[in-house]
Amino acid sequence: MKKILIVDDDPIIRNLLEQILEPFAEKDIEILIAENGLVALDIIKEKQPELIFLDVMMPKMNGFEVCQKIKNNPTDKIPYIIMLTAKGQETDKEKAKASGADCYITKPFNINDLLNKVSEILQVNLN
Amino acid sequence: MSKLFKKTLIMIVILFMIIAFTIAISTGWNLYNDLLQEYKSKGTAIAKSIASSSIETLLNRDASTIQAMIDRFLEISGVSYIFVVDANGEIISHTFVPTIPEEISKIKNDKPKDTYVKEIVFENMGIFIDITSPILEGIAGYVHVGMDKSNIIAQIKSAMLRQLLLISLIFIFSIIIAYMLVNKVSQPLNALTDYAKKLTLHDFSSPVDIKSDDEIGLLANTMKSMATDLHEVFDRYEQAINDAIVELQNTLAYLTAVIDNMADGLLVTDTDGVITHVNPALSHMFNMRESDFIGRDCRSIFGDKFAEIVEKSITNSEEIFTTEIELAQKRIGKAVATGIHKDTIQSDEKGIGAVILIRDITSEKEVDRMKTDFISTVSHELRTPLTAVKGFTEIIKKRLEDDIFPNVTTDNKRVLKSILRIRDNINIILSEGERLTALINDVLDISKLEAGRIDWKLENVRPADAIEQAIIATSALFEQKKLPLIKDIDENLPEIICDKDRIIQVIINLLSNAVKFTDSGSVTCRAQKLEDSILVSISDTGTGISETEKDHVFEKFRQAGDTLTDKPTGTGLGLSICRQIIEHYGGTIWVESELGKGSTFYFTLPLKNINDVSDISKITYNNIEKEYK
Structure with missing residues (x-):
């Protein structure tokens, strides 16, 4: 079973993403939730999700650090990471790239774009 | 002694000496001639007297009588010797003491017919005038009388000496008088000279005591009045100079104070x-x-x-x-x-x-940094709720459209009307959400541009690529409105060095504006190379911009049309951002438009100098004026 992990400290955004990704949940894809980077790393170790939505601005450990940790972790499966940030600054894009993120989406995002992207990555046809 | 006097004195002395000696010599010469004549006539008289009175005695050969006679004549002044010779030339008597000089032998045989005068030189005795007078026409003998010529010379000498002495005394006396006279003239002149010297040293107060009414007195008076005038003039100038110095010092002190403070x-x-x-x-x-x-x-x-x-x-x-x-x-x-x-x-x-x-500008920089931080924080804080609003609205819309509305099976007009309204309202929320997102993005962009906080990448950009990417990004808009896009791009455009994303941003902005304001017709995108720049233009056949609006479209929060009555459809920051980007590269952006017929936006990007856009900014005076206004 494929898994998607949502990492965000904001419960509303977590909720939103969960609802957006509902069509995938209906297709037997597990949606996992983590409210911070440390929890996320534990979940990743345990569940090894295929796709991770990673917020940048988080307390304790920011998205870049989490991303770096994931990418440097020699687990057998390396997940696809989509960074989510409110900041549209060039430096953030560069940082995201440098920390190993595969994709970078600025809030607020377009739901259809997001859904298309996910189905492309997970090879799941929603229609 | 005055110099004038010294100078003339030497000349006078020389002249005097010449005159004195000339006079002395001519006097001596005259005296000599006179005395010589006198001696000759005296001697002749003596000789003749002896000759006439000694005839008998000679004939008698009475030598002692003759001797007595001649001795008597010897006492007469000037007579030096007398001797008498007989017809044979034998000396009968003579007055030579002690011996007859040898030279007598030369003349004792002279036998002149009449009285005869000649000069004879005796060794050791001097020059004598010898006067020979025959006795009885030489028959009885001859009388020789010798007059001492050295006597004459001595007399002349003493006479000349006396004369010279006298002249010299007169001369010295005259010199003293002349000196006194000259002194009398030169003293006031010297005083005037001293006075003039003092004047040159700007000492106008010293007195000059010349009260004579001659030319010198006149000169002194003129000089005095001149000194007074000069004094006044100098005083006036000095005052003026002092005033000027004080003023200058004040000005300098003022300027220094201004600069120092x-x-x-x-x-x-x-x-x-x-x-x-x-x-x-x-x-x-x-x-x-x-x-x-x-x-x-x-x-x-x-x-x-x-x-x-x-x-x-x-x-x-x-x-x-x-x-x-x-x-x-x-x-x-x-x-x-x-x-x-x-x-x-x-x-x-x-x-x-x-x-x-x-x-x-540390605090300004700090404020600036805080402003930028504030803006990015605000934009972050706005984006997160906006994401939720937008996201949930979309989900609501999806759920309504997918699950709710199809299952509403009622004929209640009120319900059906509400469904239409809800659909409408949700779409408004979504489009306004989009607009709010764009606004936040633009505000963030412009604040970064204005704070100079953009990291301008420098990369080689093919203009055609940038245009193509912008066209792809806006293709959805064209499709929505079913507007054709006409491309007229020079294939041989040279590469420029700039930040590709920024240039794409400008072109997207212009293209989306063109679509936004055009309902029918077409949009044309042209690009060509000019002499030292690239010119890109985007034309539409839309509403156009009025002359008055044209000047303001590049200002912040300005849009064509009245924002109060027309429904705003953009952020009002797009063109302002475009201008900031283009001007950053030293290019220009402008618009040509006719109301109702469409607009053409142009921008240029210089080929050279883009590298020069460094942190040394060039500001022209015009720009500064603008800034201060």
């Missing part, structure tokens, strides 16, 4: 960039003493960037140059350099130096 640091260099003046504020800014600056090259203290703006401002009178500079205690200053040019100097000549103002 300036809050900004002031620094002046000569044309070689050597520091000639700094004010206390500047010394304080760098925590150095004034003496640490003066005479040093500004490059050695402030670095290359600073020296560069100084150099540029010296050679360029039209522009001023700015740069940031590190101050003491990690503070930041902004240096503004202006060339100092005299009005008379031609613009292409080098000026006389540069004046640099340095302002501590």
Whole structure:
């Protein structure tokens, strides 16, 4: 079973993403939730999700650090990471790239774009 | 003794000597002739007298009588000797003591017919005038009378001496009188000379005591009045000069006070960039003493960037140059350099130096940084709820459209109307959400542009690629409105060095504007190479912009049309951002438009100099004026 992990400290955004990704949940894809980077790393170790939505601005450990940790972790499966940030600054894009993120989406995002992207990555046809 | 007198005295003495000697000689000569004549006639008389009275005695051969007679005549002054010879030339008697000189033998045999005078020289005795008188026509003998010529010479000598002495005495006396006279004339002249000397030393108060009414007195009076006039003139000038000096000192003190009390640091260099003046504020800014600056090259203290703006401002009178500079205690200053040019100097000549103002902008920088931080925080804080609003609205819309509305099976008109309204309202929420997102993005962009906080990437960009990417990004808009896009792009456009994303941003902005304001017709995108730049234009056949609006479209929060009555469909920041980006690269952006017929937006990007867009900003005076307004 494929898994998607949502990492965000904001419960509303977590909720939103969960609802957006509902069509995938209906297709037997597990949606996992983590409210911070440390929890996320534990979940990743345990569940090894295929796709991770990673917020940048988080307390304790920011998205870049989490991303770096994931990418440097020699687990057998390396997940696809989509960074989510409110900041549209060039430096953030560069940082995201440098920390190993595969994709970078600025809030607020377009739901259809997001859904298309996910189905492309997970090879799941929603229609 | 006056110099004048000394000079003339030598001449006078020489002249006097010539005259005195001439007179003495001529007198001596006359005296000599007179005495000679007198001696001759005296001698002749004596000789004749002896001759006439001695005839008998001679005939009697009475020598002693003759001797007595001649001895008597010897007492007469001038007579030196007398001797008598008989007809045979034998000396009968004579007055020679003790012996007859040898030279007598030469003349004792002379037998003149009449009285005869001749000169004879006796060795050891001198020159004599010998007068021979025959006795009884020479039959009885001859009488010789010798007159001493040296007597004459002695007399002449003494006479001449006396005369010279007398003349000399008269001369000395006259000299003394002349000296006194000259002195009397030269004394006031000397006094006047001294007076004039004092005048040249600007001593106008010294008295001159000449009261005579001759020319010298007149001269003295003239000089006195001249001195008074001069004194007045000098006084007036001195006063004027003093006034001017005081005024100058005041002005200088004023200027110095102004410069010294300036809050900004002031620094002046000569044309070689050597520091000639700094004010206390500047010394304080760098925590150095004034003496640490003066005479040093500004490059050695402030670095290359600073020296560069100084150099540029010296050679360029039209522009001023700015740069940031590190101050003491990690503070930041902004240096503004202006060339100092005299009005008379031609613009292409080098000026006389540069004046640099340095302002501590640490707090401004801090405020700026805080502003930027604030904006990014705000934008972050806005984006997160906006994401939720937008996201949930979309989900609601999806759920309504997918699950709710299809299952509403009622004929209640009210319900059906509500469904239409809800659909409408949700779409409005979504489009306004989009607009809010765009606005936040634009505000963030413009605040970064204005704060200079954009990291401009420098990469080789093919203009055609940038245009193509912008067209792809806006293709959805064209499809929505079913508008055709006509491309007319020169295939041989040269590469430019700039930030590709920014250029794409500009083109997207212009293209989406064109679509937004055009309902029918087409949009045309052209690109061509000009002499030293690339010209891109985007034309539409839309509503167009009125003349009055045209000047304002590049201003912030300005859109064509009335924002109160027309429904705003953009952020009002797009063109302002475009202008900032294009001007950053030294290009220009402008619009040509006719109301109702469409608009064409143009922008140029220079091919050269894009590399030059460094942190040394060039500001023209016009721009500064704008800034201050």
